[in-house]
Amino acid sequence: MNKSVLTQPLRLSSVSVVQLFHSLTTTMLRLTAGRVGSLVARRATVALTTNSARMASHEVAQAVDMSQPMYVDRLDTPLPDRPYTDVLTAADKSLKQKEKGPWSQLSQEEKLALYRLAFHQTYPEMKRPSAEWKTVLGGMFIFLGFTGLLVWWQTAYVYPPRPRTFDKEWQAKQLQRMLDMKVNPIEGFSAKWDYEKGQWK
Amino acid sequence: MSLAKPVMRGLLGKRLRFHLPIAFALSLVAAIGFKYGVTEPRKRAYADFYKQYDAVKEFTAMKEAGVFESVRPSGE
Numbered sequence: 109m110n111k112s113v114l115t116q117p118l119r120l121s122s123v124s125v126v127q128l129f130h131s132l133t134t135t136m137l138r139l140t141a142g143r144v145g146s147l148v149a150r151r152a153t154v155a156l157t158t159n160s161a162r163m164a165s166h167e168v169a170q171a172v173d174m175s176q177p178m179y180v181d182r183l184d185t186p187l188p189d190r191p192y193t194d195v196l197t198a199a200d201k202s203l204k205q206k207e208k209g210p211w212s213q214l215s216q217e218e219k220l221a222l223y224r225l226a227f228h229q230t231y232p233e234m235k236r237p238s239a240e241w242k243t244v245l246g247g248m249f250i251f252l253g254f255t256g257l258l259v260w261w262q263t264a265y266v267y268p269p270r271p272r273t274f275d276k277e278w279q280a281k282q283l284q285r286m287l288d289m290k291v292n293p294i295e296g297f298s299a300k301w302d303y304e305k306g307q308w309k
Numbered sequence: 310m311s312l313a314k315p316v317m318r319g320l321l322g323k324r325l326r327f328h329l330p331i332a333f334a335l336s337l338v339a340a341i342g343f344k345y346g347v348t349e350p351r352k353r354a355y356a357d358f359y360k361q362y363d364a365v366k367e368f369t370a371m372k373e374a375g376v377f378e379s380v381r382p383s384g385e
Contacts, residue, residue, distance in 0.1 A: 288370075288376045289374075289376045290367065290371065295351065295354055
C-alpha cells in the first residue's frame, strides 16, 4: 500500500466543499496562475508538463506514460494512485510542509487548497447531473419513429397476400372441426364446450 | 476511536445456515402445493372422464361430423 496515499486528505463528499470552492474562486485565492480554474476544467492528465510549457506550445494532446501511476476521477476509486498535481510550486511546497504539522493550524482556504492539490473533482462535481438523458431519449424516439416508417412501408410493399386461414369463416369452420375431433376433451379445449346444449360452458 | 473488529470468517457458512433451511422448506411447500393443487385434481379429472367413456359412441359422433378420411359419414 502506497504510504503517500494515506497521508492525503480524504475525498470529501459533502456539498459544503462545492460551496466553499465557489467562495474560493470569488475571493481570488490563487496558488498559481490557472491552477484553481473554473468548474469546467479539463480532466486531461497533463501532469507531465508544467504550466509554462503548456502555454508555450499549442494545445497538442500529450502522450501519457501509462506505465506510471495515473490520476483518475472515478466514483469507485476514492484514492487514486497519485495526487492530482505533483509538480508543486514553492507556495505549494510550503503548504505541504505546513500540512505535516497539526491540521488544526490550517485555515479553511489552506485545507481547500491542499484538497485541490490532491484531487481534481469532488464527488458532487463528479456526480453532477447532465442533460444527456434528453439526447438519449430523443435519439431513441427518432430511431423508433424511423423504424415505424420502415415497418409501414414493408406492410404496404413487401408482405405477400393474407393467407385464407385468417378469414372469419375459415376460423369458424376450424373451430367447429376442433370441437368435432374432441381436441383435449378432459381438461382443455373441448372440455369447456357443452355438447348437449351446443354452447360454451 | 476503537471499533469492534468486523467478522472476517464464516460468512458463507452463516449465510448457508440461514438460507438453506428456508430454501428446502419453500421447495418442499412448492412441491406439496403442486402435487395437491395440480396433479391430484388432474388425475381425478382423467379418472372421472374415463369412468363414463363410451369409445364407440364417441367414434360414431366424430364419424358423423366428418373428421375422418378412412370412414365417411353415413349420409355419403
